[in-house]
């Protein structure tokens with residue numbers, strides 16, 4: 346029979362955000378009574394999925410057993426949250442029970458809406474239809490890239506924002522193009538990038554640099570094209586044109602390979618809950634990460650309403666703010682406005698080369714290192730492939746909170 350339990354702090358989701366917050370809290374106070382609700386037995390380092398899809402990283406190296414990541418002294422509740430009752434400080438569980446709390450941290454990530462594209466769920470994983478957005482399909486991306494031949498047509502899609510890692514749809518387009526270049530196939534192949542939005546990137550400084558990268562590979566960019574359907578039998582994808590001169594029309598393209606970034610949104614159980622905003626995301630102050638109506642509730646990571654770029658890098662800077670503010674509440678002091686919207690996106694522009702986009706709210710460029718961030722660097726490739734995974738598993742998920750600061754006084758060099 347389902348039970349009801351109570352913990353001082355309950356964390357919903359044991360992904361990047363949940364484990365980081367739990368570990369930091371335990372470092373600060375080993376006696377804190379904390380529970381993490383997490384249904385999955387496997388935890389993935391998703392930022393390396395781009396490299397797995399490009400055949401330069403093993404999927405197995407992105408995977409760890411969830412139980413091995415739960416910090417000592419934290420109770421794992423192997424269940425799914427299904428509802429929130431913040432007036433009674435309680436969370437409903439799929440098993441039928443409930444969990445009471447004094448403080449709640451909500452971070453179950455976002456939902457991938459594969460079925461929002463007609464024919465996609467059926468087509469995915471065979472016939473050249475692949476995606477880096479799932480552990481189940483990411484290895485197939487590399488299968489598809491490897492099997493491209495002279496004259497192949499390759500499509501890369503990007504849905505409406507917000508999505509997790511907004512740079513990921515184009516990162517794999519550059520790596521696939523570089524693979525084709527190395528095999529002397531690029532000139533005869535037709536590579537298309539079709540984002541729903543009107544620019545390569547939300548930050549104009551990086552968008553201008555990425556226009557040049559796409560042009561260098563001869564990638565045909567079609568802005569404001571939104572994938573509507575995939576016809577696996579005909580190997581044809583149809584896009585709705587959502588802006589520009591041809592707005593309201595649709596375009597169909599044949600493909601040999603199509604890399605799909607699925608439409609994304611808040612999880613169903615979050616949408617419409619008392620903690621969600623109108624768009625369905627968990628409401629949070631963009632600087633304190635605290636819920637505006639329930640002061641004992643915090644949110645961070647992909648599920649959160651704050652207008653930062655949804656990345657693990659953002660969580661690296663959000664988690665210490667959530668942790669400090671929880672401690673402030675416990676000690677009856679003022680919460681702090683510690684998060685400035687920082688996010689980072691290591692843009693893999695070629696095998697061995699990364700452009701490191703780092704920025705805060707308002708699209709202000711804020712690099713960690715004092716060099717022109719538009720320059721594609723080999724050192725950043727090392728950081729992406731070796732440094733960041735190490736930092737994730739051995740530092741961030743272990744609750745360390747100190748990271749080198751980003752430069753908020755940086756002045757962008759002229760074009």
Ligand SMILES: Cc1cc2nc3c(=O)[nH]c(=O)nc-3n(C[C@H](O)[C@H](O)[C@H](O)COP(=O)(O)OP(=O)(O)OC[C@H]3O[C@@H](n4cnc5c(N)ncnc54)[C@H](O)[C@@H]3O)c2cc1C
Pocket residue numbers: 357358359360361362363382383384385390391392393394395424425426427452453454455477478479509510513612614645646647648655656657658659660689690691
């Ligand atoms: C292809 C790809 C490339 C990326 N590249 C980068 C990159 O280069 N740099 C970067 O910083 N970020 C990158 N990211 C984004 C990064 O991985 C995410 O932003 C980050 O993992 C989000 O962390 P989270 O804790 O919010 O969600 P997740 O890590 O997704 O964890 C959510 C957890 O909640 C659990 N959960 C779900 N539903 C429930 C429920 N009902 N109850 C309880 N628990 C639940 C899930 O099982 C999961 O364990 C990339 C992501 C992808 C897919």
